[in-house]
Structure formats: structure tokens, C-alpha cells
Amino acid sequence: MKGSAMAAATDRQIETGDHCVPGLRRGACPTLAAPMPTGDGLLVRLRPAGGALTVAQMRALAVSALAHGNGILEITARGNLQVRGLRAESVEALAADIDAAGIIVPANPAIELSPLHGLDPAEVADPSAFERMLREYLHEKLASPLLAPKLAILVDGRGHFCLDEMSADIRIVAVDDTRWMVAIAGTAKTARPLFCGDAGEAVAAVGRVLDLLIAKGEHSRARELDDRVLETAFVQPIGPLSVSVSAKPQPGTVTLSAQKAALGLRPQFGQMQSSELIAFLANLAASAEIRLAPDRQFLITGLSRAEAECLTMIAGGYGLSADPHDPAANISACAGAGFCMSGFYETRRLAARIIEHAPGLLDGSLTVHLSGCAKGCAHPSPALTLVGSADGYGFSLDRKAGDAPDATIAGGGIESAIEKLAQLAGPQRQAGESAAACLKRLGAATIAKALRQD
Template identity: 30%
Template sequence: MSAFVVKGWCPDAWRPMMAGDGLLVRVRPRLGRVPRAALLGLCRAALRHGNGEIDVTSRAGLQIRGVREDSWRALIDALLELGLIDPHPGVDARAALIVAPDHVPGDDTHRLAGAMYARIAELPELPGKVGFAIDAGTAPVLHEAPADFRIERGASGGLIARAEGRHRGTPLGQGREIDTLVALARWFVETGGADSGRMARHAAALPTWAREQEPPAMPAPRIRPGVHPLGLAVALPFGRIAAAAFIRWLEAEPAIGAVRVTPWRMLLCEAAAAIGSPADSDALIVDPTAPVLRADACVGAPACPQANAATRALARQLAPHVGGRLHVSGCAKGCARAAPADVVLTARDGVFDLAFDARAGATPVHAGLDAAQILAHFGAA
């Protein structure tokens, strides 16, 4: 067994995780933004040291897949040279910060995220999946993104700090915003939060200085694929793109100065105007009505050793024939989607169980269906 295998935590560059297709090496870009040259370098490193596949994660990270163990150190050196990871192991693990992707220099999100990065060293050691969100635009956009502690716009128009699982937050004074986030993280650890693992499961009453007073403002719609004031929002089916396809597109679009990573399987490409290569139109989607964007599917077999069947080819073929949300899961864990879906298929021993309005692993309406039977059931055969 590889020394890298660790369960129940989120990998980063310095602590990769072994999957069925090799090591997963995750990069968390500062401010969720990757300059053009660094992104091209990351893509080339993924081809050289991995299998050339890159995932965009639900925590707005970039995940290089299929890294060979004997290439891991060379990949780390490449990422260091590109300025994409911190030279001190452990810093990136603490910097699990999601930033609203439409920030601009000088606004509250940009200001507070920069202040948070400057104080990462003050955070206590937290469980591997605990993270933060800075969502300080005119209305929250990250309300569905995974985060345990948030700064977001409150209903009164000011900023609030809110702990996940609580419907209200505490108003923040100017200049005290990051003090409150750091203090909440310390309170979480001091009150046994490590045993719960996540803030939403932590039953301890919040301290009086973080009392629940104000609800967040009404959320704004998330970014949709297509033209955006900052450039072009591009959706990636199942959050994955081949590094070679990405390089071709970047080379066809020289105006792109940087790419912002979102938690919605999308990239916001600054100054981009169009998809450069029609050959890559299946990998880079700007049509928000594309059926594949209504489908969630984990990496499946054989890339995940816990998956019981291949998933994504079936999801892509089935999506146009399912009216609502489709979830195809390689096992009952349901890693690709935690919320219920209109149609959910859960792999079991090489076949699938079918349920409706349910999560992965739910009691099936139809059990033991193979891919052909599923496609026939939905009129997709």
C-alpha cells in the first residue's frame, strides 16, 4: 500500500491521496485566480507527471490526477516554481478558503481574502475538511459551496460572520472581520469540534460574541456559463478537462490574462470572448442549457477504487433524456452530489440501483439494472 493513502481528509499538493488512477495532487489558488502563464505551466506539468486530467473541485481547487509516485517530487518543484503552492508544508492545508469568484481589486471580498491569507498561521490545527468562505459582494453567491465559517453580506447590507448550520450570523465591525473568523476557528477546536469534524455537526452553543443576530442577504444567482462582465464563464462536464484541450484553448485565446476557479465546475476566464477551438466544444461549454450540465457523476471505476461501475459515459448519454437533475454515483457515498437528485443511479456490483428524488444509496425503485436497461428505461437506447 502506498504511504500516501489517507482516508477522510482533503488532499493538497504536499499531502496527495492515492486513487485508482494514481495520486491526486490538489492546488488551491490564492484568491481563486491563476495567471495565464501559471495555468499553462500547471497543464504541462499535469501532462508530464500525471495522466493529463485536471479536475475543478467543489472547493474551487485544481486537482491533477494520475500522478506517479516517482514523479510527485518533480511535480511539487514545478508547482513551487509557478508560485501555485506554498513552500512550507501545512500552509496550503490551512488555506482552505473559497473566494467569491467575481471579486475585483479593492472590494470587500478581495480585501478580506487578502487579510485572511496573511493570517493563516494564526489558525489552529483543524479537521481536514474544515474550510472558510469570503463572500462579501452585494449578495452571497457561495451559500451552497462547502464552508464551515463564512463572511458574507447580511440582510442589513453590512457584513456578518456565520457558522455553517446556523441561519443567522453576527454583525462585523470594520477591521475586525478576520479577527472573528480566527476566533471562531479557535472556539471550534476548544469546544471539541475536531470530534464532530465539521461545523454543521458541532452542537456546541456559539459564544456570546458570535451570537446569531442577522440573516444573510438574499443570495444572488450563481455565475452561469457564457459571457460575463469579467470575460467568459466556461463549464466543464463533471468538473474535468484534459490538460491538452485546455492548452489548445489558451493558445487560441491570447487575450486571457488569468482564470478564476469557481466551486461550480466552471472557470471564469478573464477577457476571453469565445471558445477558440470547436474541437474542444464538448470539454468547454458556454451554453447554460447543455443537458450534461444537469448531471452529476463521480469519477467512477476504474479511477476510484471504491466505485462499482463506470459512471460518466452513462451520465453523459442519459442526461438529455432526464428532465431534472441526474446523479450517477459509483458507490453509495455519493461524492459527486450530497443533495437529492430527481434521478439517482447508485452502482452496486457492476449494476445500478435506480431511485427518484433521492440521494445516492437510497432504497431503489428498480434494482440491479445494467447500462442498457437504464438507457432503455428512459428512452435513450
């Protein structure tokens, strides 16, 4: 990887302040070849082959992140790994360590797979075999520089866990053991089905979609494809198909057979201190494997049920939760002040205050986004958002971090504001009403007025 990935870094640069650092245009994915400038240095995002790492590989990556970055490893909402706090001269050292550990990072676009692929007895079909076919037969098209850097392709083999809530430009879903459905532009509910057939036919259908994207122009996304063009390329459109019912990945023990189990763990806010991760990995046998999963979590496979139960008991001591109902899972927080120079406040400290004093907000009906600055790195979608600034905190009920806030809270008033939010989402809730429904009923103007009151 050192040779190929680093050689792929071009002369393209992003200006940050009065200097330039290696990188792609804004909005591109931060890779080893093109790390992204952030407030705490350079950031690299990795998706290892199959979303899987051995215990030794995960440890090697954590050691390298500690040596060459600021020691923070993150798992993103799409189940990718991020290394933070790198410098221009240390990215190559990280790449060399990744090579030495035998970690393979396929070229973009990343292809996301069901997290228990190849291991799940309930799996309808193996998505890793389909991915190999895609990369073999569509190699030139997938390598086209005209494809969008963030083009999202996922292959869902069903089974215990599905990828229904993940949006993708191209989603390929196993219908049964011989047929795959190809759909575009959305989640399982919103994507447009285009084709259903055997694996070879489905690969060809994906190739046609890639052709349309390349022909449309540089960095086009599937949602931009014209209906008439699609109807010409897919002359026999299909309607919704029935697929096996699966749950989304979540923390906790998953029984795979009488002898085998997997354990899902979620780092708090998706962030891991490398030193804590290294210590935790010492509790795992070399035969175990780490499988990255959506919603900022990972699964440990190759366990017995007794081993999974033992790890569940000790995981909390390393900042890892096996509780599917952990309230912290409803908070998206960036690294924040102390870890990122762009952060205006300590996001983790504020998150702890919300968990303690406003648990009613964390019923799973909404996401609380704690952003140290207006860039909103941790959560690009609308949410209940608290954004740090030089003036204090910007509050928004259902907006992105970069949007104009509904109210501004002075820095010293944040504790009181949290208590007022808790009251709004508590005593004023109607019977059976969720926190999200309650806040929506009250409205942004009413909430903003309440937060401004002394």
C-alpha cells in the same frame, strides 16, 4: 512549495489493499502533502491563492498533469482543482512544477472567495483584502492541527455572482462597503448569523469561532458548536441582514464594463483532458486570467466582449460549454471505467445516453449521479444515482452512492432502464411538474418496479 508542502507529508498512511501510500485519514482533503489514494492512483486537490491562475500557470499545471498523472484535470463542486492518476514518486515532481510556475497554494484551511473578486464593478467589498487580514491576524489559529481538514471558510464580496448556495463552517458576507456579517454552519439560507461589524471586528469574530472549534476538540465542525457556548461568545446575536441580490456563477458572458468582459465555461462533468485544455489555452492572450468557480466551472477574465464571443464559439470543440442551460450540467459523473480502476462502467458513455434518450430528467430540478463504484467521489450528496458494481447497476431515487439501492439493474439492462426512466419523467408528468417532483410523487418503489420489468 516543493520544500514546504512535501516536507509537511508525515508518516501517516492509509492502507490500500496490501500496500500503503502517503495520505491522511479517510475523509481528509487530498493535498500535495497528503495525496489521496483512488482507483486510478493518487489524487491531489489544489486551491491556488484567490482561486486564480494566469494562462501560463494553468498551461503549466495541465502539462504537469499530463506528464505525471493520467492527464485528467477536474474542477470540483466547490471550485477546486484536482490532478488525478499520480504515483507516489510523481507527486514531488508535480509539486516542483507548481513551484516553478509560481503557483501559490495557501496552507489549509482553504478560504473560498467570490470568483470575480477585485474585478467586478458591482462588488460590495473586496473579499481578497479580507482574506489577507484573516491569514495575517489569525495565522496561528488557522494553522492549528485541531481544526477539521475540511473546514470550509468563504468570503463573499457579492457583485454579479454570489456564493449563497455553498455551505460553509464560517461564511463572511459583505453587507455594505464597511460592514461584514459572520455566520456559521450552512448556506446563505441556513447559516446562523453571529456578528456584523467592520472588517477588523469581523476578523476578531472569526477568531472567536476558531477558538470555539479548537476548544471543542480535534476536527470539530461549526454545526457541532453548542448554542449556550455561542451565546456566551457572542452576547449580542444578530438577526438576518439584507444583502445585495446576486446570482450564482454560471457559464456565459459577463459584461464588467464597456471594454471588459469575462466568460464562464463549464467542462463536461467538471473533467478536462490536459491535451485539450492546453490546445484551448493557446487561444487566450497572456493577459487573461483563469478564475475557478463553484459548480465545476471557471471564468476567463481580461477579455473584451468580442474576445468572449469568439471563445464562446470555439469552446465546445475543447469539451467546454458556455451554455448556462447545458443539460450535462445536471449530471455528476466520476472518471469511470477506462480512467479509474475502481469504476465498473463508462460513466461518460452512459451520460451521453441519458442526454440523448432521457432529456426530461435534466430540467435542473435534480442531479443525476453516475458513480462507477460505491465510493461516490463525484457527488457526496443524495441524488438520482446509478452506481456500478460487479452485478450491474444500483439505482436509487434520492440516496448517496454508498447507500443500499432501491433496485439493481443487470448490466445489459441499463439501456432499457434509461428509456423507462425517460418515460416516467415524461408522459407521466403532470402540468407544470418538474422531473424531481414527478419522481418523488411516483415514489422509489414504483420506479424500482418499473425498472425491473422486461
